[in-house]
Each structure stands twice: as C-alpha cells, then as structure tokens.
Amino acid sequence: MSKVNVPYKMYLTEAEIPKTWYNVRADMKTKQAPLLNPGTLEPMTAADLAPVFCDELIAQELDNDTPFIEIPTEIRDFYKMYRPSPLIHAEYLEKVLGTPAHIYYKFEGNNTSGSHKLNSAIAQAYYAKKQGLKGVTTETGAGQWGTALSMACAYFGLDCKVFMVKVSYEQKPFRREVMRTYGAEVTPSPSMTTDIGKKILLAHPGTTGSLGCAISEAVEVAVKNPGYRYVLGSVLNQVLLHQSVIGMETKAACEKFGIKPDMIIGCAGGGSNLGGLISPFMGEKLRGEADYDIVAVEPASCPSFTRGKYVYDFCDTGMVCPLAKMYTLGHDFIPSANHAGGLRFHGMSPVLSQLYHDGYMRAVAVEQTSVFEAATTFARCEGILPAPESSHAIRAAIDEAMKCKETGEEKTIIFGLTGTGYFDMVAYEKFNDGTMTDFIPTDEDLAQGFASIPKANGEYIV
Secondary structure: OOOOOOOOEEOOOHHHOOOEEEOHHHHOOOOOOOOEOOOOOOEOOHHHHOOOOOHHHHHHHHOOOOOEEEOOHHHHHHHOOOOOOOEEEOHHHHHHHOOOOEEEEEEOOOOOOOEOOHHHHHHHHHHHHHOOOOEEEEEEOOOHHHHHHHHHHHHHOOEEEEEEEHHHHHHOHHHHHHHHHOOOEEEEEOOOOOHHHHHHHHHOOOOOOOHHHHHHHHHHHHHHOOOEEEOOOOOOHHHHHHHHHHHHHHHHHHHHHOOOOOEEEEEOOOOHHHHHHHHHHHHHHHOOOOOOEEEEEEEOOOOHHHHOEEEEEEOOOOOOOOEEEEEEOOOOOOOOOOOOHHHOOOOOOHHHHHHHHOOOOEEEEEOHHHHHHHHHHHHHHHOOOEOHHHHHHHHHHHHHHHHHHHHOOOOEEEEEEOEEOOOOHHHHHHHHHOOOOOOOOOHHHHHHHHOOOOEEOOEEOO
C-alpha cells in the first residue's frame, strides 16, 4: 500500500459511535456448531440455558441469522464515557523498526477497567438489570473482565461475585482491589466456598487455578442462588457480538481516513478481543468483498489454535457447562502460571474456531519472553505500557513489519491493543530482572489434557 497522510490519533465523533453490533455469524457459510447438552448431546435450547444466562443474552447467543442488532440507548450512553476509542498510527514504532510497513493499533485501554472488556460488561449488566435480577457471577483471569464487570454492576446497582484465577489473584492484588472498590466480592479460584472448588482442590492440591476452574465455581454459585445469573467475558457468541463495536469503529476510521489494511492481528485467549476487532473485516471476507490476512496470536504455553483438537469439550473444568465445539487442549489442562492471565483458557470461541478451521484466518504461538521484549520496545517508543495479553499482538505485528523490512513491502498492519499493563508490574519486574522464563508444553503434557476431552462410543464428539 502507498503511504497515506493520516493523523497520529484518529478519532470518530460521538455521533459516529456504532448504533448496532455486527453479528458475523449471519455471513458465515458454515455456522459454528451448536452448544450441546452434556447429558443428552442434543443442541441446547433457550429453556436449557435459562437457569444460567439472562434471557436477552440467550436470544443473542442463539441468533445465527440477524446481521445487525441494535445497541440499546442506555448502553450507547455509557459507551460515550470512553468511546469512540482512537485508532493510532504507530509512526514512532515504525521509525524504531525502520520498516516500510504502516502500523496502526486500535487502543481500548482508555477507561478505568483498562481494557476492551467493558464493551460487553455493560451490555450484560444492562440485560441483567432489565430482567430484574439481583446480581451476577463470573470468573476472571488477569482481572480485566472482573474489573469491567464490577464497574458495570456498580453503574446498574447489581451485586457482583467474581472468582479470580488464583495465580492472578496473587500476582495482581491491585486489580483485585479495583474490583472491590466497585463493590464486587472477589474469591481466589479454586476455592473452598463451592462444591466444585473443593473437588478440584482435592484432585489438584496446590493448583494455581485456571479459567476453566473459575468458570465452574461461578456457574455453581449462579445456579444455586435465586436472582443471579452467570455472565462470561469471552468465548460466547454474545460476547463477540458486543465486542464488534471495536471492529465497527476501526473499519469506520479506516474508511474516514483512507486506510486500507492488508493484515489484522489480535491476541487470542477465549476470543473476545480478536473476534471483536476482526468481525466487520471478516464479514467482508466472507461475502467476497475484500481479502485480509487475519492473524490470531496465542501464548505458546496455552496453544489452543496451533496445537489443540477441534472437537466438542466442556468450557469448564468442573463439567457443569454445555459442550462447545472448539479448538481445545482439554478442560483438565492447567496452563503454566504465565503472565498473560487473560489468554490462559483451554479452549477458543466456537465462532473463531469454525472460521479458523475453514481457513479464513491463521494462528501463531509466541513465547512469553519474546512477548515482553515486544512490549518493552512498544512502550519505549509509543508511550503506552501494554497489557501482556495485547503484547502478543504487538509481537506478531513487529515480526510482520520486520518481514516487510526484508522484502521492501509496504503492507498496512492493524493490531488490537486491548488495554494497559499498569497492574502487571510483577511480570515486567521479572522480565526486567531477567528471571522470566518460557514454558512450552510437551506433547506428553498436552496428552494429559486431551485425555479429559469427552468421547462417545470411544470417539471424540465432532
């Protein structure tokens, strides 16, 4: 692409905040496989999901056909507190790299929660309040989702119970305290406060926990307490729908400022950020209107896309959730205690899994120390301390830009900067001290997780 003259920071106006979410499923040639009832292996119905999720969110979860869903006025009014978020030309990073590539990033860290998670948290809290519920339960990895949900619940006057993965609870005490400041009850997971937590601790004494463990506990509490429902910050269709506001704004800014991306890069844990960023661009690709190189970047320590199996598996360690067809490492897989807590989920969004399986995007896995090298380079020239999760996308963007330096290509690269890393200073300290290490699971390690994937008649359920 030829050089374009654009501002360093590109903002839409308040009036240009999207009025609808985009449902990429409506344009998918092959729809993602349905959630299955673990008892009957039949597709889950709205009635099956009603004890766990809010009614309106269930409707969104099961809607595979409506391309655009209106954003309620109350949610758009809340979005105005921090949206539209900027699309930033990383011109200082380009200069440091000496690359002919044009690099842009969509920055979602300009709110107190520090990440993109607030886009869906406020929507889910709104629908819970509209239904007349008392409160919601959830899990959180690095803490961005729990922080966002606690903010949203405070705004609507809802009770908020958060199960935080134990390793993150210990590594990120200040993130925990932000949640408590907004009124949330935060419990390290696995815990002795739930039946499932006790069972997991009995089977895995001293475990640092996982998102799969925390999900199980949160669902148990929601089901056992009248007036509560469970809400999730990633993976589910409804979450990718709400997060499409990221991609809608990004695409609108590209059109407004004359930017034509060749490559779109996002970090991938459960899929909320990646799915939100790529959704309208993927829609164009699905409809045959444009083509993009879409790249999912995951940690080498938790490589769902690049080394997982595409089969039905439980979304949680306690096996109380429906079965989802996704790229998975097995619901018993406990990832290493790396510092990208939001990317430590054993599986992947069913929608993104289907798109990846069908060849509409590719995936790469990167190691922790290289991720923090990229984060440090970015921080020193762009002035933002990035979250470890986002830094996976930065790593891949830098790698692609350096390939352009070798070939002389002027590719235009857009990546998602999900948020800031100011609560991740333990990780930065370990990197700066030279004590950070990399962990890549062996085939034998992965085999232990794969052994937990359910089977029917001796075969994986596909």
